[in-house]
Amino acid sequence: MKQFEVNFDGLVGPTHNYAGLSFGNVASLNNANAVSSPKQAAKQGLLKMKALSDMGMMQGVLAPQERPDIAALRRLGFSGSDARVLESAAKQSREIFLACCSASSMWTANAATVSPSADTADGRVHFTPANLTNKFHRSLEPQVTGNILKATFANEKHFAHHLHLPDNEHFGDEGAANHTRLCSDYSHAGVELFVYGRHAFDPSKPAPTKFPARQTLEACQAVARLHGLSEEGVVYMQQNPDVIDQGVFHNDVIAVGNQNVLFYHDQAFYKKETGLKELQTKFGDTPLHLIEVPTDEVSVQDAIKTYLFNTQIITLPNGDMTIIAPTDCEENDAVKRYLDKLVTLGTPIKSVNYFDVKQSMRNGGGPACLRLRVAMNDQELDAVNPATLINDLQFARLNKWVDKHYRDVLAEDDLRDPQLLIESRTALDELTQLLKLGSVYPFQQG
Numbered sequence: 233m234k235q236f237e238v239n240f241d242g243l244v245g246p247t248h249n250y251a252g253l254s255f256g257n258v259a260s261l262n263n264a265n266a267v268s269s270p271k272q273a274a275k276q277g278l279l280k281m282k283a284l285s286d287m288g289m290m291q292g293v294l295a296p297q298e299r300p301d302i303a304a305l306r307r308l309g310f311s312g313s314d315a316r317v318l319e320s321a322a323k324q325s326r327e328i329f330l331a332c333c334s335a336s337s338m339w340t341a342n343a344a345t346v347s348p349s350a351d352t353a354d355g356r357v358h359f360t361p362a363n364l365t366n367k368f369h370r371s372l373e374p375q376v377t378g379n380i381l382k383a384t385f386a387n388e389k390h391f392a393h394h395l396h397l398p399d400n401e402h403f404g405d406e407g408a409a410n411h412t413r414l415c416s417d418y419s420h421a422g423v424e425l426f427v428y429g430r431h432a433f434d435p436s437k438p439a440p441t442k443f444p445a446r447q448t449l450e451a452c453q454a455v456a457r458l459h460g461l462s463e464e465g466v467v468y469m470q471q472n473p474d475v476i477d478q479g480v481f482h483n484d485v486i487a488v489g490n491q492n493v494l495f496y497h498d499q500a501f502y503k504k505e506t507g508l509k510e511l512q513t514k515f516g517d518t519p520l521h522l523i524e525v526p527t528d529e530v531s532v533q534d535a536i537k538t539y540l541f542n543t544q545i546i547t548l549p550n551g552d553m554t555i556i557a558p559t560d561c562e563e564n565d566a567v568k569r570y571l572d573k574l575v576t577l578g579t580p581i582k583s584v585n586y587f588d589v590k591q592s593m594r595n596g597g598g599p600a601c602l603r604l605r606v607a608m609n610d611q612e613l614d615a616v617n618p619a620t621l622i623n624d625l626q627f628a629r630l631n632k633w634v635d636k637h638y639r640d641v642l643a644e645d646d647l648r649d650p651q652l653l654i655e656s657r658t659a660l661d662e663l664t665q666l667l668k669l670g671s672v673y674p675f676q677q678g
């Protein structure tokens with residue numbers, strides 16, 4: 233049986249903008265109100281997808297969400313025509329309005345947690361959309377995310393789709409950004425590492441004091457139960473509360489894994505030794521490559537600034553691993569020095585490829601935020617909606633679609649323009665045809 237890890241990248245939506253919505257995410261706060269380029273952002277994302285496909289990887293795409301979210305604004309009491317809803321929301325409550333315009337669904341690492349069939353009790357691939365309760369603008373995503381996942385993985389024999397966890401901070405769930413699957417190869421049972429920021433029901437346990445811990449232990453445990461994971465196949469570790477307070481709002485800003493490699497900063501985890509020992513024990517006899525980056529080589533601040541750990545580690549068809557890093561890593565002396573050294577250390581990681589994803593980075597999203605990993609065997613891959621897989625033809629079509637519908641620049645005032653809403657809906661309607669998704673958006677469902 234063949235085995236693959238397919239990266240499903242989020243397509244950047246037509247309202248990509250910088251609104252400073254994510255308290256605890258330093259880049260988001262620092263770039264609030266900067267002018268964005270939705271077209272450039274979407275193209276940077278597409279280029280990364282195409283490059284991975286050209287490397288011989290299977291690459292997929294997930295559709296963005298409808299923004300501005302008129303349905304959410306109506307739910308909050310704004311009424312009248314769509315144009316009137318936009319105008320009154322922008323005038324009466326700038327914060328609510330901006331939150332309902334965010335294209336944040338582009339970071340598909342936060343779309344869902346995915347457990348491959350080799351790990352689950354019923355032998356299907358399981359998906360639970362993340363509820364993203366900690367940020368209002370992101371809490372608007374899970375319903376439509378579920379629709380898009382169901383239309384992309386539309387086969388009940390192979391794929392099980394769960395409802396997102398209850399919309400409450402006790403079950404705050406940020407999806408794959410806090411979940412790493414380690415395995416000897418993708419189609420064999422692995423160990424799923426869930427990383428949480430706090431205990432919801434036990435305030436006596438350590439927790440950050442300045443910035444929020446978005447993920448709870450209780451949410452991780454609920455997802456593991458839903459997916460039918462065995463106790464021997466799961467490890468829970470707590471993120472170091474101090475690094476959350478420094479701006480590490482997801483575990484994937486400080487650690488990343490692939491197959492038998494875990495690459496992490498020495499300050500990433502609370503009770504690190506115990507957790508890593510359990511991980512190695514459950515992983516089995518073959519040794520894990522635990523690549524720990526010391527603070528005196530790369531500070532936490534440099535890791536946050538450059539997203540050294542928000543890189544993708546992928547296994548190329550020849551078996552070597554490569555790192556997909558943002559160009560920001562290349563531009564920082566300490567991080568570049570570390571990466572140059574890393575490829576000489578005799579670990580499975582043999583090379584680094586740099587990509588310009590600055591439009592996403594300015595909102596705190598690196599290469600790894602932009603993708604949702606789905607490990608599959610060949611039968612499962614055959615059951616995926618083929619229009620969502622990237623090849624030369626689909627890449628060309630999507631580029632053309634972006635050229636036709638996306639604006640070059642977008643400033644805050646543009647978001648209240650009713651014409652932007654019409655443009656976005658027209659674009660998304662066409663996209664659902666391109667990707668053969670059916671009606672996944674509220675505006676298509678009447």
Ligand SMILES: N=C(N)NCCC[C@H](NC(=O)CCC(=O)O)C(=O)O
Pocket residue numbers: 249250251252253254257260261334336339341342367370409481482484485595596597598600601
């Ligand atoms: N690390 C991972 N996996 N994902 C990155 C998500 C970035 C996103 N930024 C934002 O939502 C900012 C939007 C704004 O400020 O306009 C967030 O904080 O949830």
